[in-house]
Each structure stands twice: as structure tokens, then as C-alpha cells.
Amino acid sequence: MKQTATLLLGLLVLTSSCVTKKVYQDLESKYADLKKENRRLQDENDDCVKTKADLDMAYNALKDELNTTKLERDRNMADYTSASNNLKALQSSYDALEKNSNDALQANMAKNRDLLDELKAKERALANEQSRLNKLKADLQASSERLTELENLMAAKDASMRKLKETLSSALNSFEGKGLTVHQKNGKVYVSMENKLLFSSGSWAVGSEGRRAVVEVGKVLAANPDISVLIEGHTDDDAYNGSGPIADNWDLSTKRATVIVNILAENKSINPQNLTAAGRSEYAPISSNNTADGKAKNRRIEIILTPKLDEISKMLNQM
Template identity: 60%
Template sequence: MIKKTALAVVTLALAASCVSPKVYKDLEAKYADLKSENRKLSDENEALLDAKTAAENELKQLKSAYDEAVAQRDKLQSDYDATKANYDALKASYDALEKNSSAAIAANSQKNRELLAQLEAKEQALADENARLEKLKKDLEERSNRVAELESVIASKDAAMRALKDAISRALTDFEGKGLTVEQRDGKVYVSMENKLLFESGSWAVGSEGRRAVQQLGSVLGENPDIAVLIEGHTDNVPYQGSGPLTGNWDLSTKRATAIVNILRENASINPENLIAAGRGEYAPVATNSTPEGRAKNRRIEVILTPKLDELSKLLSDN
């Protein structure tokens, strides 16, 4: 088995070094498409977070309108109660005066009719306000449910990414202190492997220890089919001095990223459509290039794991 693996590595290195310009350009075009798709997913994630914020703001406005409607309803109820008490008092007075004066009875009857008209108007206003209050209450409940659904899906995605980070950390425990780190930020998981773990200087052939690390990472990714995997190659700013098919640091970083993708593709459980290889050259450093230690940190492979947002997109489109 070891001989077969070694033979596969040599064959892969020879094949990568003999890639024709046309094939290489095709790979670059595919990378551009995939990179655009990755950017679209990132934009969608930001749009979804903006949608959540907008929904929360709208919820606050509905709550404020609801509170104002309750206050208005209570005021109308108070006016209604006062008018009804006045009406009852006048009716009692009417009953007392009925025995004494037809003129007083006529005047009191007119006032009663006016008060009855006022009472009916206030009853109608109270009914209208109650209907508006019910509509606001229903809208408030619908917005609350939508915000709760968005928060639930986002929390579920975050929990899934935390679980993925923990699983990767456990799988790569053997490589702690060997230039490998696992972090979670901005809803994504970042696996960074310094080149000293993976490649010889100027080479894109993955060593045995690095291959084992990538394979163990692949065993976790194979159990998470809903994760987009972007592999980025990075170099320091020292110009490439080697000979052969490489044109520079950017070319080297691309070939190294592709080498990692090829190892991951050996795992049949990983969907190739989820894999993206990208070369960043020296243009995304994480440390200074003015010291040997900083340049060593900049020479790295970063595996960026992003959850797919299909569920959130469907939830937004349904609302």
C-alpha cells in the first residue's frame, strides 16, 4: 500500500509539471468561476444578516405602533365610560323631570339624543381601534416568528460550524505545534497549514506528513457534504528563483493549492463540486515579510470552510 501511494505521488507530481498552457488556462477559468461563486455566497450571507437586522428594526417599529394603539384604545375606553356615566345621570334626571314639565322633558330628550349619538360614535371609534389593534398584533406576531426563524437557522449554522471546527481539531491533534492552526470566525472555519508541514522549498509535491494531515482533514470534510471548501495557496514576497515550468510565486501558490485539492479528491465522500483551488501568491500575508519568522507564517495553505446558505435563502424568498 505504501509503495502504491508513493507511486501515485510521483505520478501526480510528474503530471502536474507537464500541464499544458491550455489546460492550465482552463483551470484558471474554472477557478475564476468558482471564486465568483464563493464571492456570491459571501455576499448572500451578508445580505441575509442585513435582512435579519432590517426585520428586527421593523419588529421594533411594530411594537411601538402596538403600544401606541393600546394607549389610544384605553383613552377611547375611558371617554366611552365617562360619556356613558353622563348619559346615565341625564337619563335619571330625565325620569325625575318627566313628571313636572313637558318643556324640560323635551330639552332633556334632545340632550339624550345628542349623548346617544356621541356614545354611538365613540363605540364605533372604539371598534375601529380594536380592529386596528388586532391587525397590528397579528403583524407583530408574524414578524416575531420570522425573526425567530432567521435567528434559529443562523444559530444552527453557527453551531454546525463550531462542531465542524471541533471535529477538525480532534482529527488534526497529531499536528499541533507543527505549523497547523484551526480557527472559527465570521461564520467560517479556517484551517491554516504552514508550508514546512506540506512542501519542500520551491516544490508543490506534498510530503508524507503533510499528506497525512490533508487526508485526516478530508475524512472530516467527507462527513459534511454541505460545506464549501476553498483551498488558498500563499507565499512570502521573496521572488521564486527556481527553474522549470513555474513562472513565479503566484504560479507556485496555485499549484500548491491544486495539489491539496487533488489529495482531497482521493476521498470519494467529498463532492468535487464543493472544492475550489486558488493561488494568492504573496498578496495576502498574515505577518511581516521582513523577518524569517514572518515569512514562514506567510508561506502557507489556508482551507476556508463555508456553510451553504440554501435554507436561509429559501426562508427569505418565502417571506
């Protein structure tokens, strides 16, 4: 734009003697307008200061050139026309750029709004997730505390059963070697009595020695009211050949278990609700029935002592 003003100034100098006053005034008016435009552009673009200085130098050089030759007037007119066209092209480009910039700005603003909405949604989701994690952490802490309590309770139950086993072993020590054993397995205590200690063959009447053993067991159970007692009757696989109300080994094993329950129930300190009788017949052997010794081991009464797990079950249901 400044170059164009300079060219016009030169043209004014060259043509001042050969143009009409109206043309001169028009050119002079255009020159004044261009100077105003130049000042406005200078105010708007500080980055062009250096360029302006360079153009000023070019302007002075052109002025000297114009003073020394009028032959370049046509070329300068052509330059003016070209510069004018360039100005129009630049203006068009500027308009297009401004429109594109506005479109891009609107698009970016819309995108930023979408990103902001997405960020807020993620913040809400994060807050919800944090709340859920806090609840899970609290639940985990509570479960951990209940688990520790449960482990302590189970350890106490296990210690109690070990003590019960030791107490039974001590109380039944006099029956050692007579077909009576006491052992602990899977948190339970098993008192196993072979039939040679309790019953005659085919009978469910308990002998005096066997009764004494059962009574000793009852004394220990009376001191441990929180124990569930399952009495199981077992036979070998020989078919029952007796007479009377017994039909087979099922009946015999059940009858023998019931008799032991009745002897235990004679101790009034034992809660009958803790006692259960069951007949297993020949179907839970602990030895082979192919030998006489194996058959003798299978003919037995097992008193299975189990700690009551109501409290443990309740805690498990709460976890």
C-alpha cells in the same frame, strides 16, 4: 300677566260707574281672556307657583289700596301701559330666544351628526389598526419562532464546527510543531499548513509528510459532507525566480492550492463540488515579511472549512 289682570280688575271696580257699557264689556272680555292666559301659564310653568302666591298677596293688597284711594288710578293706568309694553318686549324676546334656540338646536344636531360620522370613521380606523396589529403580532410570533429555529440551527452548526475542529486536531495531532495549526474563527475552521510541511522552495510538488497530512484532512472531510472547503495558497513577498509554466507568485499560490485540491479529490467520498482552489499570492500575509520567520509563516496553505448555510439563508429570506 297676573299683575296686569289684577290691575284690570281694579280698574273695572273703579271705573264701573263712570265708563260706558261697551268699554266695560271690552274690559270684562279682556279680563276673561287674561284669566284664561293666566291659567294656561300656570299649567305650563309649575315653577311659578310660589310667585303666583306672592302675586296673589300683592293683588289683595292692591285691591285694598284701590278701595281706599282712587287717586292712584292714573298711576295704575301708567303701570298697566308699562306692563303691556313689557309684555310685548318679553314676547319679542321670547320669539327671538325661540328662534335662537331652534338655530342652536339645528347647529348642535348638525355638529352631533358630524361627530357621529367622525366617531364611526375612527372606529373603522381603529378596527383596521387592530387588524393590522393582529397581523403584525402573528407575523412577529412566526418570526420569533423562525428566529428561535434559526438560533438553534446556528448553534447546532457552531457545535458541529467545534466538533469538526476537535476531530481535525485529534487526527492531525502527529503534525503538531511541524507547521500545522488548527483553529476556529467566525464560525469557520482553519487548517493552516506552512510550506515547510508541504513544498520545497518554488515548487508545487507535495512531499510525503505533507501528503499524509492532507490525506488525514481528507478523511475527516469525507465524514462531513455538509462542509464547503476553500483551499487558499499564500506566498511571501519575494518575487518568483523559478522557471517553467509559473510566471509569478499568483501562479505559484494558485498551483499549490490546486495540487492540494487534487489530493483531497483522490478521496472518492469527498464531493468535488465542495472543493474550491484559490491563489492569494503575497496579499494576505499573517506575519511581517521583514524577517525570515515571518516569511516562513506567510508561505502556507490554508484549508478553510465552512458549514453550508443554504438552510440558514432560506430561513433568513423567510423572515
